[in-house]
Amino acid sequence: MTEPLRAVKGMNDILPPESARWEWFEHKVRALMRRYAYANVRTPIVEPTALFVRGLGEVTDIVEREMYSFEDAMNGDRLTLRPENTAGVVRAMTEHSFLRDGGKRLYYIGPMFRHERPQKGRYRQFHQVGAEALGYAGPDVDAELILMGRALWRDLGLVEGRDVALELNSLGQAAERALHRTALITHFQAHADRLDEDARRRLHSNPLRILDSKNPAMQPIIEAAPKLIDFLGAESLAHFGGVRAALDAVGLAYRINPRLVRGLDYYNLTVFEWVTDRLGAQSAICAGGRYDTLIGQLGGKPAPAVGWGMGMERVLLLLQEAGIEVPPQPPSVYAVVPGPAAAAAALRFCETLRAAGVSVLMHAAGEASWGSMKTQFRRADASGARYALVFGEDELARGEVACKSLRDPSAPQRALPLESAAEWASELLA
Numbered sequence: 001m002t003e004p005l006r007a008v009k010g011m012n013d014i015l016p017p018e019s020a021r022w023e024w025f026e027h028k029v030r031a032l033m034r035r036y037a038y039a040n041v042r043t044p045i046v047e048p049t050a051l052f053v054r055g056l057g058e059v060t061d062i063v064e065r066e067m068y069s070f071e072d073a074m075n076g077d078r079l080t081l082r083p084e085n086t087a088g089v090v091r092a093m094t095e096h097s098f099l100r101d102g103g104k105r106l107y108y109i110g111p112m113f114r115h116e117r118p119q120k121g122r123y124r125q126f127h128q129v130g131a132e133a134l135g136y137a138g139p140d141v142d143a144e145l146i147l148m149g150r151a152l153w154r155d156l157g158l159v160e161g162r163d164v165a166l167e168l169n170s171l172g173q174a175a176e177r178a179l180h181r182t183a184l185i186t187h188f189q190a191h192a193d194r195l196d197e198d199a200r201r202r203l204h205s206n207p208l209r210i211l212d213s214k215n216p217a218m219q220p221i222i223e224a225a226p227k228l229i230d231f232l233g234a235e236s237l238a239h240f241g242g243v244r245a246a247l248d249a250v251g252l253a254y255r256i257n258p259r260l261v262r263g264l265d266y267y268n269l270t271v272f273e274w275v276t277d278r279l280g281a282q283s284a285i286c287a288g289g290r291y292d293t294l295i296g297q298l299g300g301k302p303a304p305a306v307g308w309g310m311g312m313e314r315v316l317l318l319l320q321e322a323g324i325e326v327p328p329q330p331p332s333v334y335a336v337v338p339g340p341a342a343a344a345a346a347l348r349f350c351e352t353l354r355a356a357g358v359s360v361l362m363h364a365a366g367e368a369s370w371g372s373m374k375t376q377f378r379r380a381d382a383s384g385a386r387y388a389l390v391f392g393e394d395e396l397a398r399g400e401v402a403c404k405s406l407r408d409p410s411a412p413q414r415a416l417p418l419e420s421a422a423e424w425a426s427e428l429l430a
Contacts, residue, residue, distance in 0.1 A: 010116075010124030021316055021326045026109055028155050029129050033107045036148055038131055041106040043088040045113075049078040055087035055266060055298055066114040081113035086266075086291065086307055087298065089132050094300030103135025103303075109312075121279060121317040131288075132307035134295070139242030142270045142290060142306050146243075149274050149286050149308065150252060156315070157324040164285065164318075166252065167273045169260035170240040171289070172232040174268065181207055183226040191221045211259045214281060227258040236269060243270050262287070266294040270306065278321040285318060286310035330384025332428050334406070335362040335391065336376045342391040349391070349401065349418055356425035361385060381406055387428055389416075403428075 007013055014022055033040070049069050056063050068081040082088055085108055093099055108130050115124055131148060133141045146166065153164050160166070171177060184207040188195060195203065196218060199210045211222055232240070247254055254272075262271050271289035279285070288308025296302035319326070333353065337346045343365070350360045361383050363376050370376075373390075380388045390402040399418050405411035416424055 008124070010118035012123060012125070017328075020329055021319075022312070024326045024329075025156070025312060025316060029107075029109060029152065032148065032152050032155060033131070035151075036105070036144070038105045038107045041089055041092065041108050041132075042110070043082075043085060043092050043108070045082055045111065046079050047082055047088055047091065049080040051087050051091055051298070052080055052083060055090070055294060056084070062114065066116055068113045068115060083112055083114045084309065085110065085112065085128060085130050086132060086309070087294070089130075089307075090134070090294050090298050090300070090305070093134055094295060094298055099135045099295075099301070099303055103133065105131075105133045107131045121311070121314045122282065123313060127312040128309045129312060130307060130309040132305060134305040135303050136306065137292070137304040139239050139270070140246060142243045142272075143246035145288060145306060145308055146247065146272055147250065147252065149310075153274070156319060158318070158322060161253065163278065163322050164274050164276050166247075166254040167257040167260050167275055168243070168247075168254045169257050169271050170229060170232060170236055171261065171268050171271055172228060172236040174293070176231045176233060176236060177208070177228065177268075180226060180228045180231040183231070184208065184210070187225050188221070194218075194221055208261050212261050222259065229256075229258055239269050262289055266291040266297065268292050272308070274310075276318055278318055279314060282314075285314050328384060330386075331359040331361040332386055333358055333360045334376075334380035334383050334385040334388050335360055336373065336380060336388050337363045337365075337370060337391050338373060338376075338393065339370050340365070341393065342396060345396055345418075346391040349389075349421060352421045353425050353428070356422050358425050358428050 030040075049067070052067060053063055062083045067083050070079060071077070072079055089106060089108065093104065098104060109127070111125050111127050113125055116122060118124060131145055133145060150160060150166075153160065158164050172180075185203060188199065188203055188207060188210060192200070192203075194217070195210075196213070196215050198215075199213060199218060202209050208228075210218075211225065213222060244254075257273075260271055260273060267289045269290040269292065272287070273284045274286040275283040276285055277283060286308055287310075288306070290304070290306040292304040293302070295305060335346050335350050337343055346362060350362050353360050363370070363379065365371075371379075377388060386405065386407050388404045388406055390404065392402060395402050395415065396418075398415070400415045401418055403414045403416050405413075
């Protein structure tokens with residue numbers, strides 16, 4: 001017997017009924033993006049490796065340890081399965097000169113890939129929703145993107161302060177971070193004997209990332225470290241003040257977290273995270289910020305930009321932990337077909353209903369028989385459909401179909417004329 005093949009570790013199949021939860025979430029996202037007038041963008045899953053090395057930074061966890069990179073055997077190109085999509089969107093905007101006529105507001109939904117240790121809500125193939133506003137420099141757009149996140153939580157049934165909370169910081173500009181970097185190195189060098197392996201590795205390459213350490217033994221040293229906000233100049237503080245003023249104006253609560261940094265090199269000024277305490281130590285469910293230098297860094301005409309990304313698996317897990325049930329979407333109608341003599345008429349009639357917008361699950365014959373009426377009604381009830389339409393021999397002879405309610409036992413069975421199905425089909429949706 002041939003051994004069955006299995007999915008790659010950390011890359012999961014999403015099957016019904018779980019896939020219905022994903023469709024519901026994606027529908028909520030698309031409806032939100034329409035309200036905010038963000039247009040959909042779709043970029044390749046495979047990109048040149050150099051895009052991420054140049055865009056994310058060589059000394060980042062993603063580039064150093066997590067990317068799925070390979071050499072194309074056909075032509076020797078170095079390629080990578082995208083570990084995130086901001087760099088890909090920027091590459092697309094630059095390649096097609098898409099910002100030549102002004103800023104663009106865009107969103108995407110799709111799979112990303114990182115070779116991490118699989119754990120609940122974090123997988124090697126994971127899925128992200130992302131929103132990017134390119135060509136806009138003002139703090140108002142930073143605030144718009146943050147508020148878009150709040151709107152999505154509300155659409156999903158999550159509550160700020162109970163299920164999610166906003167954390168905010170500013171990374172300033174490169175020159176300000178350089179001064180802070182020097183101060184950080186001096187501080188951590190003074191405690192070199194207490195640094196863990198990761199911190200020692202990052203000390204001179206990316207000391208800002210030490211602040212993001214979750215190692216309990218490191219926390220006293222990190223708490224005493226110089227804070228970046230103390231190194232910000234007037235323009236950076238004014239931008240941060242503009243973001244805060246916009247959020248205050250709409251009553252959105254937030255916490256300024258001076259330890260909030262981004263693991264990617266391209267961020268500056270505003271950074272933010274929506275966090276939760278329902279999913280353990282990995283609290284962030286949506287993270288973003290401003291990346292004003294990335295477009296120029298990747299070869300485009302320099303332009304400001306800001307955006308965020310959220311992991312779909314983690315949001316769906318949060319909904320589950322918060323007790324938020326996704327509404328089921330059963331068919332409206334189950335078509336009961338007693339035998340082959342009724343099959344053609346039933347199929348033709350079901351197509352009329354579907355064209356009128358009615359969801360119809362039609363009974364299918366088995367290899368041996370069509371099954372008894374009792375079996376078909378049992379399946380009709382299990383499908384969740386509100387009505388069963390019975391294509392019996394007598395009903396068809398009269399040009400009718402019997403309509404039986406599956407959810408209201410007191411409702412009488414009705415005979416509905418086949419020829420005017422398009423006229424009464426809407427009743428099955430009520």
